[in-house]
Amino acid sequence: MSPETVLSVGGRALEITLLLAAPLLLVALLTGLIVGAFQAATQINESTLSFIPKVLAVAATLVITGPWMLKVLVSYTRELFDSIPGLIN
Numbered sequence: 001m002s003p004e005t006v007l008s009v010g011g012r013a014l015e016i017t018l019l020l021a022a023p024l025l026l027v028a029l030l031t032g033l034i035v036g037a038f039q040a041a042t043q044i045n046e047s048t049l050s051f052i053p054k055v056l057a058v059a060a061t062l063v064i065t066g067p068w069m070l071k072v073l074v075s076y077t078r079e080l081f082d083s084i085p086g087l088i089n
Contacts, residue, residue: 001087009080009087016076023065024058031057 031054039049062069 005087009083012076016072020069020072023061023069027057027061028054 035050
């Protein structure tokens with residue numbers, strides 16, 4: 001296996017990882033910003049007020065985007081398994 005092939009497979013794996021993590025991270029970021037603005041406006045400094053909405057928003061995003069994420073991951077895994085004979089030679 002050549003170094004170019006290893007870099008190609010590794011780069012594709014990183015792309016898939018970023019693609020799958022991006023929706024969850026963006027929702028957590030936006031929820032944190034909204035809750036932070038709310039806490040700053042009302043001067044409520046309760047730690048659970050910032051944690052619980054993030055967990056609920058990320059869980060809802062996972063429920064909504066979960067089938068798509070699973071499809072992308074299974075597709076990449078099949079693509080990787082199908083390329084094993086070509087990678088060995």
